[in-house]
Amino acid sequence: MTDDCIFCQIVAGEIPGRIVHETETTVAFLDANPLAPGHTLVVPKTHHETIGDMPADVARDVFAALHELVPRIESAVDADASTVGFNNGTAAGQEVPHVHGHVIPRFEGDGGGPIHVAAGSRPDLSDAELDDVADGIRASD
Ligand code: 5GP
Ligand code: ZN
Numbered sequence: 001m002t003d004d005c006i007f008c009q010i011v012a013g014e015i016p017g018r019i020v021h022e023t024e025t026t027v028a029f030l031d032a033n034p035l036a037p038g039h040t041l042v043v044p045k046t047h048h049e050t051i052g053d054m055p056a057d058v059a060r061d062v063f064a065a066l067h068e069l070v071p072r073i074e075s076a077v078d079a080d081a082s083t084v085g086f087n088n089g090t091a092a093g094q095e096v097p098h099v100h101g102h103v104i105p106r107f108e109g110d111g112g113g114p115i116h117v118a119a120g121s122r123p124d125l126s127d128a129e130l131d132d133v134a135d136g137i138r139a140s141d
Contacts, residue, residue, distance in 0.1 A: 002047040007098035011045050020073075025058060026065040031102070035112075038077035038105040042066050049097045051088050066101050079105035085115055092118075 001008045010017035010029060017029035020040060031039040042065050048054045054062065066084060074082050083104045087094040106112060125133070 025061040036105045040103045042101040081106040
């Protein structure tokens with residue numbers, strides 16, 4: 001628990017949240033400023049800022065909660081699909097520094113776009129540059 005973290009406070013029951021699902025290690029609650037009906041946030045109960053900060057078992061539990069909830073949320077609001085994602089770090093738009101997965105129900109003709117629009121303009125990478133990037137990721141293990 002981090003005292004000044006709003007999501008830790010929701011997990012602890014210190015501020016209200018519309019909790020829709022809870023496990024030993026995760027909580028899911030409605031987003032206070034939803035992008036669509038049913039917009040839900042899935043968080044670990046323990047405070048970690050980003051995906052990489054979570055221990056592997058916590059990360060697995062967060063994904064398991066998403067796996068359980070996504071079809072239930074879609075069904076509850078009669079959505080056609082959903083966009084599921086993390087703003088992972090401030091440069092990616094993360095505002096609350098307690099890792100959270102967004103489940104955003106999507107509807108035919110809702111005017112939104114695919115997750116690709118989140119990244120800005122596409123780089124023009126040569127095959128050699130792509131090979132270098134892949135090598136760098138492999139070597140980082
Ligand atoms: P981020 O930009 O960090 O990925 O998204 C943070 C999300 O948390 C936003 O969608 C915002 O509406 C939501 N949010 C911020 N404060 C609160 C709060 O106090 N309660 C709930 N339920 N959601 C919040
Ligand atoms: Zn927190």
